[in-house]
Amino acid sequence: xxxxxxxxxxxxxxxxxxxxxxxxxxxxxxxxxxxxxxxxxxxxxxxxxxxxxxxxxxxxxxxxxxxxxxxxxxxxxxxxxxxxxxxxxxxxxxxxxxxxxxxxxxxxxxxxxxxxxxxxxxxxxxxxxxxxxxxxxxxxxxxxxxxxxxxxxxxxxxxxxxxxxxxxxxxxxxxxxxxxxxxxxxxxxxxxxxxxxxxxxxxxxxxxxxxxxxxxxxxxxxxxxxxxxxxxxxxxxxxxxxxxxxxxxxxxxxxxxxxxxxx
Amino acid sequence: xxxxxxxxxxxxxxxxxxxxxxxxxxxxxxxxxxxxxxxxxxxxxxxxxxxxxxxxxxxxxxxxxxxxxx
Numbered sequence: 277x278x279x280x281x282x283x284x285x286x287x288x289x290x291x292x293x294x295x296x297x298x299x300x301x302x303x304x305x306x307x308x309x310x311x312x313x314x315x316x317x318x319x320x321x322x323x324x325x326x327x328x329x330x331x332x333x334x335x336x337x338x339x340x341x342x343x344x345x346x347x348x349x350x351x352x353x354x355x356x357x358x359x360x361x362x363x364x365x366x367x368x369x370x371x372x373x374x375x376x377x378x379x380x381x382x383x384x385x386x387x388x389x390x391x392x393x394x395x396x397x398x399x400x401x402x403x404x405x406x407x408x409x410x411x412x413x414x415x416x417x418x419x420x421x422x423x424x425x426x427x428x429x430x431x432x433x434x435x436x437x438x439x440x441x442x443x444x445x446x447x448x449x450x451x452x453x454x455x456x457x458x459x460x461x462x463x464x465x466x467x468x469x470x471x472x473x474x475x476x477x478x479x480x481x482x483x484x485x486x487x488x489x490x491x492x493x494x495x496x497x498x499x500x501x502x503x504x505x506x507x508x509x510x511x512x513x514x515x516x517x518x519x520x521x522x523x524x525x526x527x528x529x530x531x532x533x534x535x536x537x538x539x
Numbered sequence: 540x541x542x543x544x545x546x547x548x549x550x551x552x553x554x555x556x557x558x559x560x561x562x563x564x565x566x567x568x569x570x571x572x573x574x575x576x577x578x579x580x581x582x583x584x585x586x587x588x589x590x591x592x593x594x595x596x597x598x599x600x601x602x603x604x605x606x607x608x609x
Contacts (some may be wrong), residue, residue, distance in 0.1 A: 380553075389590050406553040409592040414560035416593035421556065 289435055292498030301435045302384065302411070308492040309353075309385040315487040316388065317354055322486060323479055331531050332356055332428060334524070335457050338535065341365035344374040345423040348447060350412045350440075351430020352381035354392035355405065361424070362401050380417070382410045412440040420449045428457040432503045441516035448538040454518055458509075459500040460525070460532035467528045475500070506532050547573075547589040560593050567609050576601065578609040 289298045296304060309316070320328045335357065341347070341364040349358040358379035365377035379401070383389050389407045392398060398405060410416050412427065412434045425444045434440045444454055462468040475497045483493025504512070506523050509532075514521045518536030525532050554568045559577035566584075567576045574583040575591055582598035583605075584591060592598075601609075 384594070386587060386590060386592065390588055393588070403550070406550050407590045408553070408557070409587075409590050409594060409597075410560060411594060414595075416557050416560040416591075418556065418558050418563075 290499070290502050292495040292502070294498075298435055305433045306385055308495055310387050316391065317356075319483065319487050319493075322482055327527060328429075328531075331457055331526050331533070332360065334526060335426065335428060335455055335533055336360045336364055338524070338533065339424055339426070339453060339455055341368075341377060341424070343368055343370035343377055346378045346380070346421070347424040347426060348380045348382060348415075348417065348422040350382045350415070350425065350427045350444070351433065352383050352392075352426075352428075353385075353388040353430075354395060355379075355381045355398055355407075357426050357428050358405055359395075359398055359401060361426075362404060376404060379405045380408055380422070381405065382408045382412070382415065384409065384411050413443060415443045415447050417447045419446050421447050422452060423449055424453045424455070426455045426457075429459065431456055431458055432499050438512060438516065441513055441518075445517045445538055450538060452538045454513070454534075454536040454538065456513070456534040457526075457531060458503060458534070460503070460509075460529050461505045463525055463529035467530075471530060506534075510534060547586065549586060549589055549591055553591070557591060557593065561595050574599070576605075576609050578606055581606055 288295045289301050291301055291304055339361065341361045343365050345365060347358060347361045352358055358381045362377055362379055381389065381392065386409050389409060392407065408416060412430065413436055425448050431437055431440060448454065462471050479497050480490050480494045484490035506525065506529065510521050510523050513534055513536050519539040521536040523532050523534045554575070557566055557575065558564065559566055559580050561582070562577060562579040564577060564579040569576055573586045575586065576583050580595065581601045582595060583601055584593055584598045586592065
């Protein structure tokens, strides 16, 4: 695996089932999200029949936000995870000596961040939630700056995943938590068949009808298929320096929550 | 014009914590131009709708004079 990965990295990388020059991928992914930004949240609901909310909620359950903690949500888009983190931290009893929790939403796509600014539920948190347009491979935050790093349905779109994992490790404080939610690989053949037929037939059709963009959703489906399976991805998280790496299959492995600690 | 720009200013606490994504070095906020400057990278990162755009490919290259002034 190592040698073929190296080869791909220097010259070409995957964009769905197509192979594109590495330098081009970031731009192409950005175009996908520019194109769908305004309909992004709605499409997520339609495609997953709302299940993506349960997956994100599971991530937040495992993260168990505490008052005073900070989170960096990369590829955070309109801010689902960051807002959920702040809400949950606020719901817990807080010692007077603890400050309120804070959040950074980082996304390579400015349109997605802007779409998040208009969210009504974000208004009360506006002073504690900051948005940054940035690249997961080159984060604009110092070493040891956050308690939690999350990336939900984002790492698949990063050109060099291992660089992004090392950046996650760098910005986390010692004792900090890494959580990555991503589409993964169904754990039974039966489920895989149903999932294949749904994702290759229904999702591009939905993309065309709702977001008026079949291509972007075709990319989505293909990029999910190309993403490494649970164990292989866990090994790469471990290789980036994380300890106690684990994952949890969600909806039979349609998605997986990968976790690790920076120790 | 200045009013709009003022409204779109990022949180000072955010400006304080940001570093240059390319050099990991310190940054200087240029309030007048609404840019975030990296001396080491010789880049001016723009701010759009109050959101710092920390992407080298979106940044403006600084000339010698500008770098000296930082």
